[in-house]
Amino acid sequence: MRQLLFGMPTRWQALVCLALLTFLSVDPALADHEHSSGEFEIFVAAESLTGSGQPQPHDDDSWLNADIIFGLTHDQFRVFGEYFITAQEHDLERFQVGYELVPDTMVWLGRFHQPASAWNTEHHHGRYLQTAITRPSIEDWEDEEGLIPQHITGLLVESRRQLGSEAGIQFSGGAGAAPALSRDDYKPITLVGDNPGRHGVSLTARLAFLPEYAGTSSAGLLWGHDQVFTRRLVASSDLRSSHIGLGVYGAYADWTVDAWRLIGAAYYVDIQLDHPARDESFLSGYLQAERQLPHRLTAFGRVEGSARMQESSYVSLFDDHSADVDVTLRRQAVGLRWDYARRQALSIELDHVVSLDRPANEARLQWSAAIP
Amino acid sequence: MKPMAKAISLLSVSLVLLFGVAAPAFAGEELVLIVSSHSTIDRLDSPLVRRLFLGLTVTQNGTRLRPVLNETDPHIKELFLQNVVSMSDRTYDRYVLRMTLLQGKTQPAAYDNSADLISAVAADPSIVGYAWAKDVVHDPRIRTLRVLWQE
Numbered sequence: 001m002r003q004l005l006f007g008m009p010t011r012w013q014a015l016v017c018l019a020l021l022t023f024l025s026v027d028p029a030l031a032d033h034e035h036s037s038g039e040f041e042i043f044v045a046a047e048s049l050t051g052s053g054q055p056q057p058h059d060d061d062s063w064l065n066a067d068i069i070f071g072l073t074h075d076q077f078r079v080f081g082e083y084f085i086t087a088q089e090h091d092l093e094r095f096q097v098g099y100e101l102v103p104d105t106m107v108w109l110g111r112f113h114q115p116a117s118a119w120n121t122e123h124h125h126g127r128y129l130q131t132a133i134t135r136p137s138i139e140d141w142e143d144e145e146g147l148i149p150q151h152i153t154g155l156l157v158e159s160r161r162q163l164g165s166e167a168g169i170q171f172s173g174g175a176g177a178a179p180a181l182s183r184d185d186y187k188p189i190t191l192v193g194d195n196p197g198r199h200g201v202s203l204t205a206r207l208a209f210l211p212e213y214a215g216t217s218s219a220g221l222l223w224g225h226d227q228v229f230t231r232r233l234v235a236s237s238d239l240r241s242s243h244i245g246l247g248v249y250g251a252y253a254d255w256t257v258d259a260w261r262l263i264g265a266a267y268y269v270d271i272q273l274d275h276p277a278r279d280e281s282f283l284s285g286y287l288q289a290e291r292q293l294p295h296r297l298t299a300f301g302r303v304e305g306s307a308r309m310q311e312s313s314y315v316s317l318f319d320d321h322s323a324d325v326d327v328t329l330r331r332q333a334v335g336l337r338w339d340y341a342r343r344q345a346l347s348i349e350l351d352h353v354v355s356l357d358r359p360a361n362e363a364r365l366q367w368s369a370a371i372p
Numbered sequence: 373m374k375p376m377a378k379a380i381s382l383l384s385v386s387l388v389l390l391f392g393v394a395a396p397a398f399a400g401e402e403l404v405l406i407v408s409s410h411s412t413i414d415r416l417d418s419p420l421v422r423r424l425f426l427g428l429t430v431t432q433n434g435t436r437l438r439p440v441l442n443e444t445d446p447h448i449k450e451l452f453l454q455n456v457v458s459m460s461d462r463t464y465d466r467y468v469l470r471m472t473l474l475q476g477k478t479q480p481a482a483y484d485n486s487a488d489l490i491s492a493v494a495a496d497p498s499i500v501g502y503a504w505a506k507d508v509v510h511d512p513r514i515r516t517l518r519v520l521w522q523e
Binding site: 037038039041043069070071072073075076078079080081082096098100103104106121122123124126128129158160166213214216296339342343370 | 419422423426428429430431436438462465466467469470472473474475476477478479
């Protein structure tokens with residue numbers, strides 16, 4: 001029996017360790033001379049969750065998690081990865097090898113977060129840069145029974161072009177292998193393990209307007225189409241379909257004005273089931289408002305809503321009635337974040353959640369940091 | 373009246389001394405954008421300088437520029453935040469962290485020693501930095517591109 005480190009086969013352990021050591025041991029003098037540079041950052045968070053009526057905590061609510069970002073840039077080439085570790089899981093979430101064709105236009109190969117997610121392409125797995133503790137339910141990761149595939153393996157193009165004197169336009173497009181659908185969650189392709197099941201084609205895109213080319217605000221349109229194949233007979237029988245065409249059409253805005261920040265997204269999800277010939281669809285969206293206050297405090301609130309999720313056989317597939325997992329229909333959240341030291345913050349968040357099975361009230365306390 | 377006049381004189385002298393002492397040490401100073409004297413960069417306008425220090429790619433004559441942060445003096449940092457990136461310290465820090473999280477972009481190297489920073493700029497024609505004019509004006513290894521701020 002092979003010895004596994006973080007679930008990795010031995011051959012991958014050596015490769016990953018070597019890559020990490022290479023990144024960590026970049027000699028600054030050599031880097032200067034050869035115009036190479038390395039980056040190593042850890043986003044770490046510790047969380048406490050309590051409440052009434054809620055299901056068991058998700059992986060995203062693990063009491064401790066660390067998101068390790070490593071990157072190496074050499075002229076126009078870039079290698080970049082994100083390794084996420086919690087008490088329950090550890091996975092190479094992103095691993096991308098890229099080439100910058102022209103300034104601010106990157107072509108990547110590897111595993112990436114699909115660009116049609118407004119939240120995940122901004123916050124990824126790191127908690128420190130996310131003001132709220134929780135993420136909107138429609139943006140949940142696959143292993144938290146997320147309803148939309150998020151990790152794609154293939155080709156990603158990201159480009160930012162000037163528009164007028166100050167503004168910009170941003171395009172991201174991804175094409176690759178979608179996750180396979182098992183009994184109650186998606187199984188994306190993993191770079192460090194086996195990939196049973198059939199993986200269909202995923203096409204995703206985002207087109208955004210940037211009021212400032214180098215700013216933080218943006219607003220745009222989101223589109224995705226995934227061909228999903230079910231991995232287990234039970235999933236096929238629940239859906240009465242072994243293949244799903246998942247269409248995602250959305251719009252989003254992430255806008256900062258003085259001390260205010262508004263983040264909102266709305267998705268229309270179209271589910272095409274091939275046997276019997278019938279379609280489903282549902283709507284989901286959220287709006288989060290943040291307000292910077294004196295003393296490095298930030299108040300935030302978020303409202304999430306949905307329509308027709310209860311009627312969807314696709315959505316019910318993700319709902320585990322044994323109470324381990326519950327699909328969220330609506331949520332109201334309020335909270336406060338205190339950036340009490342450089343790159344360290346304490347946050348509190350109170351949520352009222354209405355899921356497919358029950359209502360729940362949750363309270364979370366989180367410490368998050370970026371190291372170094 | 374004499375004691376009153378004396379008191380006013382003393383008060384005046386005290387105020388002059390007080391404001392004299394409290395006057396910023398950088399009075400008459402200039403913060404300048406610098407490159408190596410071997411650099412082929414001829415000019416960098418404000419939007420490009422901002423993009424460069426916000427982690428976006430800026431090239432000049434085929435050279436990919438690399439920014440370095442001057443953290444030798446809190447006042448320089450304050451002027452950089454106000455005049456170059458137009459962000460608060462907290463917002464700028466989050467912005468560069470965000471660029472790392474999004475694409476693994478390298479954060480600008482920071483120097484807390486002026487001599488080290490100037491040597492780094494002098495040694496690499498692709499590096500762009502900033503410093504007090506008085507620290508570089510007589511250094512033949514350094515070329516000043518523009519004034520970022522002046523008293």
